[in-house]
Amino acid sequence: MKQSINQSLTKDNKNTGLIQKSPQRGDLGGLKLLRLFCIAAAILISFQNNAQIVISEILASNKNSIKDQFGQNSDWIELYNNSTTTINLLNWTLTDDSTQPNKWGFPSVNLAPGQYMIVFASDNNIKEPLPYLHTNFKLTASGEYLALYNNSGILVSGIIPGFPQQYEDVSYCLVDGEYIYINTPTPWAANSAELYILPPYFSTQRGLFSAPFQLSLTCPTTSTTIKYTTNGSAPNLLNGTDYQAPLTIESTKVIRAVSILNNSLSVSATNTYIFPDQVLQQPDVLPMYPTKWGTGVIADYGMDPEICNNPKNSNNIVSSFSQLPIISLVSKPSNFFSDENNDSTGGIYVYTTNNWERAASVEIFGSGNADNLQINCGVQLQGGQSRLPSNSPKHSFRLVFKPKYGPAKMEYPLFPAHADATSKFNTIHIKAGYNNTWFHSNGDQRKGAQYIRDVWAKNTLHKMGHVSVNTRYAHLFINGLYWGLFNLSERIDKEFMETYFGGSESNYDVIKDYIEVVDGNLSAWNEMIAAVQAGVENNADYYRLLGKNPDGTDNLAYPVYLEPVNLIDYIILNFYGANQDWDQHNWAAGRERVDGRKGFNFFAWDTERILENVNTNIVTKNSTGYVTEIFQKLMKNPEFKMLFADRLHKHLYTNGCLTPDSIIADWEKFAREIQPAVFAESARWGDYRRDVRQSSSALLYTEDIWQTEKKRLIETYFPIRSGILINQFKAANMYPNIEAPLFNSYGGTVSNTFKLGMSAAEGTIYYSLKGDPRQTGSSIAADTYAYNTPITISDNLVTVRARAKSGNIWSAVTEATFSNDILQSLELNRQNTPQLYNYPNPVRDFTTIECNLPESGNVQILVLSMQGSVIETINLGYHISGNFKYRYNASNLKNGVYIYQIQCGIHKLNSKMTVIK
Template sequence: MMNKPIISVAVGFGLSLGLSLSSQAGNGLPPRVWAVDPPPGTISELLAITVTFSEPVTNVVVTDLLINGQALALAVTGSEAVYTFTFAQQPPYGLLEITWDPGHDIRDLDDIPSNRMDENDPANRWSYRLVDLRAPTVAQLVPAAGTTVRQLSQIEVRFSEPVAGVDAADLLINGQPATNLVVRGVGRYLFQFAPPAPGPVQVQWAEDHGITDFASPANEFEGGAWTYTLDPLAGLPLVRLNEFLAANVTGLKDEDGESSDWIELWNYGSTTVNLGGFALTDDPDDPTKWTFPPTNLGPGQFLVVFASGKDRRVVTNAAHRFHTNFRLNRFGNYLALFNNESPPVALTEFAPQYPEQRNDHSYGYDSAHALRYFATPTPGAANPPSDITNVAPKPKVSVERGIFSQPFTLIASVPMPGLTLRYTTDGSEPTATTGQVYSGPLQISNTIVFRVAAFGPGMLPSRTETHTYLFVDQVLHQPNNPPGYPAGPTVFSGYPSDYEMDPEIVTNAPAAVRASLLALPVLSIAIKIDDMFGATNGIYTHPEPPAAQRYLWERPCSVEFILTNGQTAFQVDCGIRIQGNASRTPVKTPKHPFRLFFRGDYGPGELEYQVFPDAPRKRFNSLVLRADFNNSWVHWDPGQRLRGTKVRDAWTKYSFRDMNGLSGHTRHFHLYINGLYWGVYDFGERIDADFAANYLGGTRDQYDAIATKPLEAIDGDLTAYNAMVSVGRNADMRQLTNYNRIQQLLDMTNFIDYTILNFYGANRDWGFDNNWNAIRRRSPDGKFQFVPWDGEQLVVDVNDNRVANTDVPAGLHTNLVNSPEYR
């Protein structure tokens, strides 16, 4: 075999990690890391790491390189002996230990057999100390610097990062300090002052300001100056909010391939307008919620902005567009375009809210400046004529949803003459061309889902009214081949359908089964059959899409929650997906969990109802419908079926709350899909920023929410989490100073109780990257709290013992236990 010395690696790379320059390929030794760039030591920036091996290698993948035990790289490029790992965002400041995934398969190319790199070789490990040397800067001003404004009594400043030491007197207007300061958010401040005299206005930071970031040591804000021209006689810019689409289902897609809502601006004047500092908002109390960067809009030009919530102000590609930090609500909300003055002036304002919208219909001004609905939206172009001016009123029914034992007469009506009512009984929504025309009273004697809507000329269709009428005696005899539904040995992703109420159970104890069906509340899902069970589009028949594509498998539906006394708790139109991981797999269980999404695309942006009687929370943007998987009656493992109880997860949540911990809640119910009985489920809460804000106060944007395998945050970001685990895993906890450090980042009482609970229950399905959640308020004194998730594998066997197991969430306990204080 020919030896191939590496002779070019010294060019453009960092320090050697201790290997001789004589390292060669084909020497029978495993490859090693020869050099890295940046070199080990103290650095102020880390967006990429270039690794030069001692010889050409293969099988290098993006998850091989670990920073403090986490695979944070976004991509890896290279070949032969040189590879570069790049990161989407910089890791947290502090000590960064660089290691390799124990499961890597990096091997040399020139030896037969090939040699695998030893990740435990000290030559293949190194560290950085990433220090924050960046001073905070002004990221955005409202009004934008250098602009002409008609009024000026306040200036909003958004810093590039969280800062401390901000006072009103730090900002000088014509040499005079501001008189009042309002904190609008993290790094966002509103300085208020008496209006200056017309003409040039000089603004600068006081030389003795005390503004710094939170680095250690802190970096001081450098200050600066800028000007405005105050001209009370200047006219308002001739730009308006011309058209918007609040329920984009099949229309214009953004650069991510998603049908995001959008807003169109139009310059109807004769001069170019710089939109820098202009703002779009859905909150009358926050007129500068989303501000434009400097952007010219020429005479007669249109500009389309996606109202997606993705908050993108930098456009790097002609095919991309701006994205606001809020979404639109289909059923009406405040919406406005403000100019760049301070205080700002509304150029277009829908107040108190715009009217109700419909899927794929836009709303805006026609050529006569009259507001209309448009059946054909025209983003980026003039709006066509339209005669759609209103929305049909919602129908009413004579009998509310519920559980029945006797037939009854159902009457539908609408409080406007000349409209047509159409209804369906198969779960789908009626349209102007589908469903049956309602012509008179209906006799109801069997379980049905009745959906009715009103239609008329020059009007958008009404909202659909949905009512489920359940006859329990009929449910007892539910067949295995209900009409209109796919049935057979392979229709559920290659596995058999199973609709039937098992005769061997029902016939032996019909009274007990009937009583059981009446003992719990009912959740009824009404959905188009093809959307749930279709061979191509059904979410139940395609339960395992790739994780990155799960959002594509969300379908519209109606859900009704009926209490045991027959009263309606709520009815809401929402989105539905399959939920979970292993519980999605048909070979493991035929009973899959769901997740409901309450969005303006379907109905109200939130569900407003106290779902859990033992919890004060009354607002939800999502709910999990838990089916139970492990230790359930339908599990693939017969041993687990014998342990089926459907109480373990609830016990875990209740127990942690009794320990004064934060936990989700449980409420069991019977689930029906289009009137077909689907089993006992229970509501669960997703542990996200919305959950944290509801139970700990504040708003969702004030929280980080982290879950298992945190390659990205559920909400917020990973900055504080990475800093916490860096200390928690790596610092010597025998030293009191290090234990005190971790206590500033982790709620230790909470974490100890959380760990004790899982040890006590000997949780079999819990570990380093398995079934845990943590939340933290995004503030300098915020600490992570761990929250139980998925308690189906606790209290399984009296001989189970997890105390000595080192596979624990985020790898914290195994290092913390070295601290006498922790023990």
């Protein structure tokens, strides 16, 4: 009977038998190991059969198999007692180094006849408590030596000279005396003979090329044949060419290949090879591709010679392909362009209004070789009006990751510039843009093309302190054809909400556009709208929307419908840009439904019709049932109105993220990132409205025109828009006419002799070091002082808040946090501080603390005041070395700056966080 030492460990076998990443060029080392392995096979088979204990199975790329005691998918090694006696493993050793046989030794543990044992190869070196053993090395998926020695130092089992390349959730196990790949790992169980057919190896990986090369396809699974295609379709038994000899790759090509054994197929592997100089010659008419996309819509595939024949343009186009990541979307051409009106076979680029989904492969590569991914997935069209061929020839796509195509999630650091971005996705948008683009039917919008507006809005909402959609610019190729400049974007749905707000995805309501349900239901939304429409002028009604009593204290019996700071900042962002295509669509909001202690959060989405006319005024916009009605009703409440004034002052004054200097810096950053790609976009789509689907007054849109619009924004829009918006709010009686106080410094580290000066154009300045000078109801709060002379910052940490008051009218608040660098005097180890950070920072309620633990051990978090006194101690138990995350609840901390320290073993990591509520 089969027995298990580690049976209490979580067994979570969700393997699909599919891989995410195609082998790298360096994976040829795995082939060399395999050839050596084959030479030694006869000796090895005999050796394993005669061993008392054998290495019976390994999993060197564990994503969805069993988890260790820490909930981690560590790699693992399975041992099996092949003898008739119980063997104690004390002083037996495992090693991945042929020169170091005793690299990791077993504790005293018995392995009975016919019994299996799992040892996790995690590099954590854990021998106690039993039975969760961990070696002091990890397994290398590209292949390496692995051996087991007995307590006399004699080699008893091994994969020698080394196991070959390993694949995600595909185990390498001993069956009938030889090691084979199998689809489904079998920890603590007899190994299956279900052979895993390896996908073909490509001798050269995807990328950019300037010279022809020979491409070899090989498969280490014996007795297999290989079929490949070059038209984007997936090869199978009936489709494709038999591989016989190396292929000459001398022009842009997409190669898809499968291994075949006994009429069974491997997963398809795809590699795209792009020759940038040839992309410049991409023609308007292509063999096997239709000349029309549906009825009356002229197909457009070409790069414009007027652009590409200019050396300045062509040089920028070619260089741009190595400066942004490349997305290669590959599928059977008919999946995109078939004119057959059939939900199974019709083309998604022809029947654009249908939500059809087709099997595809997507690759991400380039950007300085930092990216390299291939994954099989589904593809749909994405968007609203932009789907219509009469409106736009350049459509957006949505990638979906499902077991029917490949992995259920894409695990990849898609947004490396965003520290708080997830690396696990079940869907991704590839956004083309629609409004203010060169292919729009409206001439003014064509002239306004920047390809930055929506990305800027999402980034700015994040800078304002909120969760926002992460984006990244990229070039898109479809079946090797250049398709233009796009941006990758997360999708706002229940998975997005769970990722960034916690809880369970099944508990979220997500609403968008025309009050459509993405996930969950409309119950809470409708209740919130009804409450707002009933009136929220008095504090009892307003606070109830926030889950509070009339005095502002929490009431757990009241659900929380609103996050007022998020709502206000979202409104300010859209009012600043004077969004012309909102709020009855192009928005999204999400809320956790079950716990009910967080209100709806609003997110920027398709924010393309902004920053057009600098004088446009939409501050009184009021759409029944939508976010602007919520806002306008709430503005009748004095407390909300004052909070709005405070947030407006925070963002549009001093160094706020909507001040001219801040916006111009951000805009310039995005412009620098995409400028070379703008030349490529011009060549691909800049002539569309002039030459293909002709519009009156259409031009050949070029990088020069893009620069003209950029100059208009930077020189004539951003410098004055903040002031115009403030005056619009004042004219609508939405912002106080009395100006907030000015400080001579707006925070940071100061000396003990620093004196803070304040001034105001009118009224008396009231300030507090303990909160808001204004008390609810407009009276002066306790611990508030009238300002007369500059004040000395004597505390190690202090947040100063000040308002001007004239009669019964209060200004918005001015605030700044000052600190002495007390960390210099605290006896703390600061050398590892850069490894520790938290986000968001400043913190309002929750923040994620993240670091790389230098060793495994018991983890303790200390939260300290700037004076060094311990405020809170959090014991988190044992954690393995490497990436560590903890979601910290800062809701009990007062405004200010705090030190937090992570202790693990002999190591102490320190950093600061600022709490502002």
